[in-house]
Amino acid sequence: MITELFSTTVLIGILASGIRLATPYLYAAIGETFSQKSGVLNLGVEGQMLLGCFAAFYVAFTTGNLWLGVLAAMIVGAVMGLAMAFVTVNLHAQQGISGIGFYLFGLGMSDLLFQRLMGTVETVKGFQKIYIPGLSDIPGIGEILFNQNILVYGAYLLVPIAWFVLNKTTLGLKIRAVGENPDAADSLGVSVAQVRYFTIILGGTLSGVAGASLSIALLNVFQQNMTSGLGFIAVALVYFGAWKPVGVLGGALLFSMVNSLQLWIQVLGIPVPSDIAVMMPYVLTILVLVATVSRVRAPSALTKPFERDE
Amino acid sequence: MKKFAWIVTFVLALALVLSACGTPAEEPAEVPAAEEAAEAPAEEQAAEEAAPAEPFRVAVVMPSAINDLAFGQSMYDALIRVQEEMGGPEYFEFVYSENMFVVDDAAAAIRDYATQDFDLIIAHGSQYGSSLQEIAPDFPETSFAWGTTVDTFGQPNIFAYEAASHEGGYVNGVMAASLTKSNVIGVVGPIETGDAKLYVDGFKAGVAATNPDITVNVNYIGSFSDVALASEAATTHIAAGADVMTGSAQMVTGAIGKADEAGVLWLGTQSSQASLAPSIVVATQVFHWEVVINEIVALVKEGTLGGQSFVIDLANGGEVIEFNDAYALPEDVKALAEETVQGIIDGSITITLP
């Protein structure tokens, strides 16, 4: 049975579903990377995702337009981000805690709206897989890489964009400066508040899209608490990736592929208790980090509110 | 002064968020979106109106939501049906606490209901049992029911109820075995225990009895809420060659979605799931708890407050295999399913669980 794990069907299955599963993590974790790079820890990602899930689903369900759904998720995520930014930047609230508050708010609000507006679980016809003539037909690789829907591609496209913005643009420089040494950035005329508002709202928007990718692209349903801890994993993956978009990508893929591996282990009837199999991605994520002891430091000003000395 | 400006902005900002979210929330009451939306206010009114006769009052505490298309909904729908049968809220009225997945909170809810005069308090979750064991002796005049189990703890005021979900599972298994062409069947479960395990074991027995050569792949995803993982488990089954699938608990909606996309057939349990994917849901084993509730209500009215346990099964109509009309089930398979139901009822088929 163990040997079956190495058959092509299984390998293709693991890779393809790993790539799919990584999508919501990527959107949310890249967004979180931006806010953490600027010195803000947002633990409310899960709540933003849930509201994004619902907004996208509801709008797509009622209007039949999926892109409007994505837009709605982005707006809702951005509004949540705005509130988070106000609380952390202007009111200097302890970031970890306010994030938990926003998580609870999103968790309850998405459920409440679901009960009031929908009342029952429905499905929607979500984004379809894109068939790319030629590429999609390549055996193996076609199945893994070229048989996904548009939001999956979007997530992977986001990685180089995020890398470029963070490392090669003035905006990126400002974000990093604000996260490393806000006082210095401030004295050079960079508005710490503005930069942080931008990154937190961007993070919220991307969390919204992460939600949309679940509710109208991958799962095509909405259910209360459907993210079920995914947002917290996304935050953890930012640490895994050491605040680099590529690292986040690696973490998301590792976590997702091990998750899909454990599903295969059960399907193939390999005698491992199901609970132990479910543990695998969590254990491995930690182990990989331990094995590759990295000396990367967190942005120095992470979780520290900025206040100008007067 | 600046402070106040901030307070004002903050409150305004939040008010804005709220009104943005809240405004549309007013409309749905009129939208036909949900049947229960119409029913829920009806109950509330009933509480206010002076009931003509003394209504039978029931409180139910459940771990998931009333609209989960699974375990919670099966009880909610049953209570609605009982209410209709008994002539409306003037005769049968009920309140509920949903999403009480924290055992401790559920215990507080049960105790609180017990102090008010409800005729019957239903603890709709097997994890509530030990709390009930503590609470029931303190309220000897109140009747309690809990499920799913057969254990009344020997208390004179506790009823126990259980679903023989392996029976419907068996029938579903027989159908699945007759419908599969690839001879691979996939199962998505939450945690390997309780009602879900019972159903899955019954299902496996049904498949094995029909065709022992069929492979049944089982995947317990370790969660009742992780829709994404349930969906990926379904994808895994499909990649492993499954062309018929089943699953238990509320997170299977994710799996049904994937089945729908791939054109893989689905057999459901607990509450009807046909509405989710009319083209692929073959049939659902639907729980009709009203069979048990009616009996318990009758007993309580006579003055018996507990001490008995009930099972809903195919024989007493508490479990019904509901075929999905939108799916064209081959006549011979349907006949075989009905035969199997008969066989289980008259005892000619016995299900051996592992």
Place this chain on the structure above:
Amino acid sequence: MRSRLSTLFDALLPVLATLAALAVGAVMLLFLKVNPIEAYAALLNGAFGSFNSFAETLVKATPLLLVALGICISFRGDVINIGGEGQMIVGAILATWVGLTFTDYPGWLITTVALLAGFLGGAVWGGIPGILKAYFNVNEILSTVMMNAIAVQLMNFLLRGPMIDPAQADVASKIPQTARLLDIFQLPRLAPTRLHMGALIAVGLAVLVYILLWRTTLGYRIRAVGQNPHASRYAGIKVPRYMVMALLLSGAFAGLAGAIQVYGVNYRMITDGSASGFTGSAGFNGIVAALFGQLHPIWSIPASILFGALLVGANSMQRIVQVPSALITVLNGLVVVFVVSSEIWRRRRQRRRLAAAPEEEPSPKPDQTEVQKKEEAQP
């Protein structure tokens, strides 16, 4: 006089913020066509209305306080422990195992050993992320999130397998729960309610944690490392060791909270497959309670009671006015956001006060040191 008023204001600030959040909640209740006054009366009544309901509030507050005590230690050491859920679970598992295995010993002995086992279990589950952070540079947010998920699966595995109630092992619907603890092992009740000894233990430990943090070298070093690791290293403090200690102790208190839930409330472990089914999210809510209490062990007592009251009252509100449970979650979130935001006014006042008084020691990080200095002066 003025400073006393201002201390009073500081203490009342979380209450005021809670009221503001409830005011926003009132608007939502109106949208749901529920009379907010009626709803909040139900909330208040549910939390404080009778002797029994107040006892329920205290029962709810007990694990919150214990987790909060751990959070006081870890946040002061500048490590963010969001693994309380997992630590509670592992502590409870170990404590339950003790109670189910050693049944031939006197009750007081086993209960004591079991609670210590819970403390130990939590310490292990908190110590692992501590070691990972201190020696392998694995961020504690990542590891504690992962360890929570691992603990849940471990619990599910044990409760449906090796530790399952023998009475459940043979029946068809195997409820994933352990056997019930012997009556003699249960924590004594304090009144004819569910209020148990655990509440007193928690309060006693709050005092101990206060002493630990401000009257012992260990506490001083944990705080020093939290305030400025670089300065501490120069001062000769072994920084990694105290990082581990902060997370380990923090986990230990959460583990004890888990053990006390089993020995004081449930008398067995049951799982619904999720962490919160067992913990009631105390591992998270304890963080909030600690912050309500300004990361101070003594202030965490009233803070936990306030938060416990809110949770108990909200549940009772759900029952009486039949609002969806989701609304309660929203309210909970609003309260957290409002309270944490209101902190700014307290800090502002402190700064003004401190500006008036001469500084006592150099402060590497103005914000945090001020908070601490002020609180050292408080009780």
